Amino acid sequence: MTIVSPHTPASWRTQAPRADGPVVERPRCQAALRSATALRPVVVVAAPPGFGKTTVVTRWAAQDARPTAWVTLDPFDDDAERLLGVVAAAVAAAHPGAAHGLPAAVRAAAGSTGRVLDALVSVLTDLGERALVVLDDVHLLTSPAARHAVATLLRTPGPRFVLVGRYVPDLALGRGRLAGQVGDLGTRVLALTPRETSDLVRAWGGPADPDVVADLWRATGGWPVAVRAACAAGVLHRGRPQRALRPQDVPVDDYVREEVLGALPSDVGTFLRRACVGRVLDPPLAEALAPGGARLLEECVGRGLLPPDASRALPWHDVLATHVRVVVGRTEPSVVRTVHRALARHVAGTDPAAAVRHAVEGHAPELAHEVLGERWPELLARSSLGAAVRLCGAVPAQAGGRDVATATAVSRALRGESRPEDHDAAAALVVRALVGADAPTTPHDLLAAATQGDATGTVVAYLVGRAALHASDTPVAGVPAERCGRGGLQHVVDALADAAEVAAVRGWPVLALACRAEHALACARSSRVAEARARAQGVLGDAAALGPVSAPATAAAHLAAGLVAFWCDEQAPARRHLTAAAQAASSRPALAARAAAVLVHVCLADGDPAGVADVLATLERRAPAGISLAFLVAAQHDAHGEPRDALALVDLADPAFTSPTGVCRRSDLHRRTGDRAAALAALAGVPDDPAWHVADTVALHASRALLREEPAAAHRDLERALDAAAPDGVVRPLRDRAAALRPLLLAHLGRGSSHEGLVTRLLAADRDAPAPRGSAWTLTERELQALACLPSRMTLDEVAASLFVSVNTVKTHVRAVYRKLGVTSRRDAVRTAVERGLL
Known part of the structure; x- marks a missing residue:
């Protein structure tokens, strides 16, 4: 076996590649990579093809003070010994002094992967953080032996490793990620920003018009290769286009077919074609599109080809999907129809309008009419029934059925x-x-x-x-x-x-x-x-x-x-x-x-x-229709303290003024102008009706209470209002009359009401409540806490439990409250506390 070294014909593999064409500095990406390598020993730079991964890492390495051991992998590096030999050659080239004996050690260990790995790890350990190793195209590693060798190498303490590839194979990085030892830079970082898009367009001789550049950035999602393709094809020199640039206007069909689809395993490529046609990604649909679809979906997500969550798809995925659809529609029309039919069945329950559209596009009129017949009430609720009926009408089915006829009749009525x-x-x-x-x-x-x-x-x-x-x-x-x-x-x-x-x-x-x-x-x-x-x-x-x-x-x-x-x-x-x-x-x-x-x-x-x-x-x-503007304007005058102007707008032919709440409002207006007789007349003949709304009932009893001359009758009406308001807290009618009701509410606290807590809250919420007197400050914090519990129906034992103190302590606090407020009973204490603004 030949061990690759810097002196062999393959020495270009241990050198950072040169950029092809103009290079645009991307300090944002370089800063992110610099920060990641400073904090973590392993950094993964993974993104689909065309994102400029290698260019970004090359520019970052050139600015780093440490020498870089660069390795460009190829498919033959699936041989673990050959792979480690290439890495050793790169380390020796980057550190000729510290690693001068490494090539000889590797040659001596030929035939033993473990001994080669030991020699390499020994040198990297000695170098420590001075060693910077970049492995480019790591996605080409497919054999378990090669992956195991790299995974073992990555555990070397000290050096920094940067893994660059379209995706990262199984290199046992999970534990390192949990420990914060692995950093990741993906498409979110590598996608061009609008400013970077503008810089790249100018570098390739394109127009610098900000609107054109912004249009291009939206269409490409910041995919660098798509921006280059648009510049090279002259897409940006369209004069004044009548419409915005679309993803399909950027000519990257060949790139997608060769570099994306062509580089995938056949089963993954087949699944990706179908998934992009569908625009819907979830495991059940994936299983319907291809055998083992859920697994293939997960693999596409792992390769960065599809978003983990379709509802948060990145812009670049739209570009990819658009051009995959173009390729599939041109070369495999039967696949398109199959996918649309599967989609129609899949989304019928969640999006019936889309289901009808997919059935029509899949040349399945019977399926379209079936969805329409079953889902027309849902389509009606979503305001999309008319569109669905028109789509079905364009592809007549042999038998529509009664439900389809009903849906058509409803659509016709809406039109x-x-x-x-x-x-x-x-x-x-x-x-x-x-x-x-x-x-x-x-x-x-x-x-x-x-x-x-x-x-x-x-x-x-x-x-x-x-x-x-x-x-x-x-x-x-x-x-x-x-x-x-x-x-x-x-x-x-x-x-x-x-x-x-x-x-x-x-x-x-x-x-x-x-x-x-x-x-x-x-x-x-x-x-x-x-x-x-x-x-x-x-x-x-x-x-x-x-x-x-x-x-x-x-x-x-x-x-x-x-x-x-x-x-x-x-x-x-x-x-x-x-x-x-x-x-x-x-x-x-x-x-x-x-x-x-x-x-x-x-x-x-x-x-x-x-x-x-x-x-x-x-x-x-x-x-x-049905809205009384006169009543609303009268309420506005009343709120501004203009009851006479409000009364001038009263029209007894208007139902708003003769409704129970309207009658109460009229009575209140007369009372505010001092015309008690008119106020009583407004309420005369209005009986208690159990069919009234609770808000009307509260308002009526409150208005009556304000007009009673006998205190007992006034308190009876007030108690009725409280009875109606208390169960659900319907207190707005009482709050609307807060200032007028305040004296009556204060007196009501001493009459044994069953709603003392509600009365206290109403008084405390009154905007006109007096400011606390100086004596309030004589109560301690614990005494104030005890006082806050007195309006409730809690016993002293229950108060003690809520304050986490003994009953004797509560009794001591209550006696102190009585003494400081000058009262002798619980009810008087509450009333006095409200008057002084303590509650």
Whole structure:
């Protein structure tokens, strides 16, 4: 066997190669490599072909003060002894003094891989960190013996090793990575930045126009060989192009076929061709595309050819996939059809629109119609039914079936809508197309008829239930301009819950989510506040997992969550959710208008006049049906301390002013102007109705309490308001009247209320609460902690347990609180603490 040395004809293999063509300095990459080698003994520089790996490492080595032992590997280095001989020759060339005896030692050990390895390791150990060894093209190592030899060499203490290749074979680096002894530089570092792209274009004589360079960088994803190809082919000299440069415009087809596909094992190359056609990468689909597909997928990921997660694909993978598709489409059209058919079956459950498209592209019309017939409710919920029907119509099948006919009828109805982007306006046309002209027309009858659990019944239940929640002529409740009564909603709640369950069972995730979102809103409007909050949060959490496709379905959930947060005086979440719901204006104008109307009240509560003005201006431009702009402007005047101006806007023909909450608002306005008789008259004849919304009930009892002359009657009404507000924390109607209610609330603490904790929180939240007096500072920290527990119903034993002290200690603190506040009872202590701003 011939041992390679610097004096043999193959001496070029132990020298850093020279760059072919202009070289652009990339200090960013060199700095990353310099930092990695300073911290770790082994650094892996791995990326698919064309990323300039060797050039970057060559420029870095030239700037390093240490001599570099460079080895360019070839396929014959799978012989372990030959491989170690090349490395020994490179080390001897780089360190002629310290390693002068190494070639002789290697020759003497000829025929024994272990002895050659021992001689090489001995020299490298003596050199320590002065030794810098670069192994280029390590992906060519395929034999276990060669890989084992390199893995053993890498464990030599002291020297620095840089491994360069298209991917790294099994060199037992896992333990080193866990120990922080192995660094990795991949495509994220090696891809060109926009500035580096500009430098490379100029170096190759291309135009320096920033817009052209930015266009090229976007199209190539920073793949250096693609940038060079574009310069060499004159792609950048297109004058003023009518469209942006696309990946397929960059001529790298031959490079992809020869350097990427041609260099792969046959099974990996076959799989890559199919995977790139599909654009979807996961193990189940990989198994459907090729035998052992999951293993081949993992190998492609390990080689850097495919992203580990298709949802976070790097730009370069798009370039590769584009040109692989071009090659496969030109040379293997039958493969393209096979892959599209497999994709149609694979994504039918998660993306039916894509499934129809793949079936059509795979020349499988029967499959396309099958997906359409099974998934049309989901396509309708995703606003992609029309496109799917048109695709299927372009490739007629021998038998479409009843479901396909239904989907076609619904699509035709949608095309007849003058504003198809308005989902609420189009819903009536869809329902008419589904149930026929002779079917019942009232929402209650329609929902009763839509209980068979099939596709038509589920869609009708969803659309009719949604329409009932957003109709402009339904009674107001809870918040003026936010409509729907409590008593007549149970059939809507039940129908939407059933529709959501059927949609989930049938595998229509976005439709199920939309039904659940409307169900959450129906719960909010029917006083099921806690349930509405929980269901809205569940919808929004599941929508995040589904991704952007579910965004239109979540508007109702945002409105439900915003309403609940507003009623419970949680202003920041209310503003966030209502703003999200209002942004659905393009597809759900009625829902967006209701969200905006409630957002006005949130901005008023926050003292945000600019926000109020912006929302009112938006509502005035849209002029939505069922929204009382006069009521909202009156509320604005009231918030600014202008009750007479607000009263001037009252119109008893407007349902907002005659609703329970509107009546309470009118009464409050008269009371603020000093007209008690008019305030009482506004509330006269308004009976307690169990069908009212809880927010209306709280507002009515609070308004009555403020007008009672007898203290006992006032406290009875206040207690009723607290009874209604306490279970779900619907305190916004009380907070709206905080200043007027404050004296009554303070007095209420001494009357044995069952809601002392809630009263205390209301008083503490009042913005007009007095500043703490000087005596507050006489209470110690422990006494203040004990005081904070007094408004609750906890016993002294429970207070002691919560503070992790003994009962006797708590008693001592409580006695001190009583003495310092000048009171003799727990109730008086709470009232006095609130007055002094201590709670």
